[in-house]
Amino acid sequence: MTSEPTGIESIAITGLILAGGRGSRMGTVDKGLQSFRGMPMALHVLHRLQPQVDDVLINANQNLAAYEAFGLQVWPDAMTGFAGPLAGLQTGLMHCETPLLVTAPCDSPFMPTDLVARLLQGLQAEDADVAMAVTGDGATLQPHPVFCLLKTMLLPHLSTYLQEGGRKIDAWFASLAVARVHFDDEAAFRNINTLEELRLLDAR
Numbered sequence: 001m002t003s004e005p006t007g008i009e010s011i012a013i014t015g016l017i018l019a020g021g022r023g024s025r026m027g028t029v030d031k032g033l034q035s036f037r038g039m040p041m042a043l044h045v046l047h048r049l050q051p052q053v054d055d056v057l058i059n060a061n062q063n064l065a066a067y068e069a070f071g072l073q074v075w076p077d078a079m080t081g082f083a084g085p086l087a088g089l090q091t092g093l094m095h096c097e098t099p100l101l102v103t104a105p106c107d108s109p110f111m112p113t114d115l116v117a118r119l120l121q122g123l124q125a126e127d128a129d130v131a132m133a134v135t136g137d138g139a140t141l142q143p144h145p146v147f148c149l150l151k152t153m154l155l156p157h158l159s160t161y162l163q164e165g166g167r168k169i170d171a172w173f174a175s176l177a178v179a180r181v182h183f184d185d186e187a188a189f190r191n192i193n194t195l196e197e198l199r200l201l202d203a204r
Contacts, residue, residue, distance in 0.1 A: 011099055013116060015053035016092035017045050018085055018146060019060040019067065019106035020077055030063050031192070032106030036202055041192065044109030046070060052116035053102060057095055059088035084167050085146050086158065093155040102149040107191045111147070112183060119149035122181035129154060129176040135186040143180070144189045145169045 019032035019042050032042030042058070050056050058074045060067045061082060067074040075095050077087040085105075092101055100123075102116050112118075115133065123131035133147040146169070154176070161172050183189070192198050 011120070013053045013100045013102055013120070013149070014092075014096045014098045015049045015056040015116075016089070016096070016101055016103045017042055017049065017056065017058045017106050018088045018092075018103055019058055020088040020091075021061075021082065021085075029195075030060075030066075032060070033063060033066055034192075034195075034198055036109055036192070036198060040066075041109050041198075042067065042106040043070060045104055045106055045111060046072070048109075048111050048113055049102075049104055049115075052113070054098060057092055058106075059091050079162065083162070084169075086162060086167060086169050086172060089150075089169075090155070090158050090162060093150075093152055093158065096152045099152055100149055101152055103146055105146045105191055107193065108147075108189060109192070110188050110190055112185065112188045115147060116149065118183070119147075119179075119181050122179040123149055126177070126179040128179035130173060131179040131181050132173065133183055133189060134180045135183050135189060137182075142186065143170075145173060147189060 033040045036044060046056060056072050058067045058072050060074050061076045064074050075091050077083060078091050078094060079087040089103060104111050119131040130148050130150040133144040134141055136142045166172060192201060
């Protein structure tokens with residue numbers, strides 16, 4: 001794991017790449033396996049995330065063997081029916097062996113290389129349950145809830161929320177102490193949702 005900023009307590013962290021969606025806006029293809037600048041998008045995310053953490057897991061619900069070829073443990077949702085990112089988060093927490101878990105989506109190949117250190121700093125400074133990346137300010141403040149660092153001990157709380165029918169990540173976060181960590185580079189959190197976006201960015 002990379003060195004943390006001065007004054008920040010070092011702690012073991014597992015990374016989770018969220019690749020469990022249907023890819024509906026991309027024509028129901030597996031987004032993480034779509035080629036971008038010569039390799040799958042999820043592999044771009046892995047190359048940026050892996051140096052920042054102690055271990056990496058992948059949450060995927062299809063093409064498991066293709067993701068296992070990255071050399072990582074791959075876990076499908078414990079819940080059935082493509083229940084959304086919180087189902088993937090629950091699965092990650094179930095298999096996380098460190099006190100903290102950090103998440104990143106498989107379709108964000110530009111994610112910051114200092115994401116984890118800065119989220120950890122925010123989590124510890126505010127003694128929060130979750131640290132979440134945000135960009136912009138004022139009326140343009142944009143939260144990025146799938147870029148978050150959270151305590152593994154939140155698993156029972158999340159499981160109860162899901163069992164009661166909750167599916168929205170914002171609503172679950174509203175029940176927790178959340179540290180909002182500001183990043184200046186909004187483009188770093190860009191996710192690629194359509195094949196047209198993928199083609200345009202790939203050509204640049």
